[in-house]
Amino acid sequence: GATIGILGGGQLGRMLAMAAAQLGFRCHVYCPEDKSVAAQVCDGFTQGRWDDRDALAQFANVCDVITYEFENVPVEPLAVIPQGMLAPGTRALEVAQDRVREKRFVEDVGGHPAPFLSVDHDNELAHAVDRIGRPGILKTRRDGYDGKGQWSIALAEDAQGIRIPASGCVFERMVRFECEFSVILVRGRDGEIRFWESTRNRHAGGVLSHCELPAPAIVSEQLEAARTLARKVAEALDYIGVLTCEFFATADGPVFNEMAPRVHNSGHWTIEGAVTSQFENHIRAIAGLPLGDTACVAPKMVMDNLIGDDALDLARHLSDPAAHVHLYGKVEARAGRKMGHITRIG
Numbered sequence: 001g002a003t004i005g006i007l008g009g010g011q012l013g014r015m016l017a018m019a020a021a022q023l024g025f026r027c028h029v030y031c032p033e034d035k036s037v038a039a040q041v042c043d044g045f046t047q048g049r050w051d052d053r054d055a056l057a058q059f060a061n062v063c064d065v066i067t068y069e070f071e072n073v074p075v076e077p078l079a080v081i082p083q084g085m086l087a088p089g090t091r092a093l094e095v096a097q098d099r100v101r102e103k104r105f106v107e108d109v110g111g112h113p114a115p116f117l118s119v120d121h122d123n124e125l126a127h128a129v130d131r132i133g134r135p136g137i138l139k140t141r142r143d144g145y146d147g148k149g150q151w152s153i154a155l156a157e158d159a160q161g162i163r164i165p166a167s168g169c170v171f172e173r174m175v176r177f178e179c180e181f182s183v184i185l186v187r188g189r190d191g192e193i194r195f196w197e198s199t200r201n202r203h204a205g206g207v208l209s210h211c212e213l214p215a216p217a218i219v220s221e222q223l224e225a226a227r228t229l230a231r232k233v234a235e236a237l238d239y240i241g242v243l244t245c246e247f248f249a250t251a252d253g254p255v256f257n258e259m260a261p262r263v264h265n266s267g268h269w270t271i272e273g274a275v276t277s278q279f280e281n282h283i284r285a286i287a288g289l290p291l292g293d294t295a296c297v298a299p300k301m302v303m304d305n306l307i308g309d310d311a312l313d314l315a316r317h318l319s320d321p322a323a324h325v326h327l328y329g330k331v332e333a334r335a336g337r338k339m340g341h342i343t344r345i346g
């Protein structure tokens, strides 16, 4: 069988590799850490820094197609990967790893992010807060995930003393939303696009904690507009694979939050809850195979993340006959860390 290379060693890579194995592929992980939960389930593993072009070139040598499970992979060193081997391509990475670029890109294809201004130096913050209004959120342009690298600014003095990192920040208005949802699509090499159903997504402390189907009526009402935008994003990037766009459902329609050029936590329910999971369809898309059916297998479903200590009580989770329990094999249950998830169908 062909070998699929995965840049990044987290649980998304692990679940991609498990889906790939089911279709008879071999997987090879590349990541900077010496141990990773993705490499645990793969045939091969290369440890290398993101900027190590020699290691990346060697990795590319043993792969037939390469994908990523992590959007903050530096783009320039990926030039050593032969043309056409990387899917999705580097355009999606460039856009999705910089919040300002991403928001401008989405505006250019007709979407509506929250009002925002880039803040590249300490002395620009007060002006941005003034222009955009409070309450708002200051986010690092790069490298943020699970709500890390964010400061909520409700009062003018909340902005005092914040040091803007060299790679810059964006200040955006706090959106008053009824609920959050994401559009997850897969686009094949022939341009065909399929969507999964959208769940209601709930967060706790900036981290996704729960997804449920069916989502409230406001999500169904705004789904067409959100899907149209996600489709335009995918087409403008000539995207291959699974793409996720996060939205706030508001009284004024869907507000774009951010995109992830990869499989997404809010799509983990598709492993048991859809005919074809996000992981399998991502593998199918990058391998140039026909896409699978994205339909739900049941109208009702909940997915709960196991965060930090939640994962310790395995026996209790397993005693629920409706629970599909997934543990990611992480050794250290640090607070706020995603350790696994549970899906309940029907």
Ligand code: ATP
Residues within 6 Å of the ligand: 114, 137, 139, 144, 145, 146, 147, 148, 172, 173, 174, 175, 176, 180, 203, 206, 207, 208, 246, 257, 258
């Ligand atoms: P991840 O990539 O893990 O989804 P992240 O660190 O990139 O997270 P965001 O998605 O930007 O962070 O924000 C995390 C959560 O914080 C959002 O899902 C939402 O609940 C809340 N949030 C972020 N930005 C806003 C906003 N402008 N208005 C209201 N809530 C927001």
Ligand code: MG
Residues within 6 Å of the ligand: 144, 145, 146, 258
């Ligand atoms: Mg994010």
Ligand code: MG
Residues within 6 Å of the ligand: 246, 257, 258
């Ligand atoms: Mg997010």
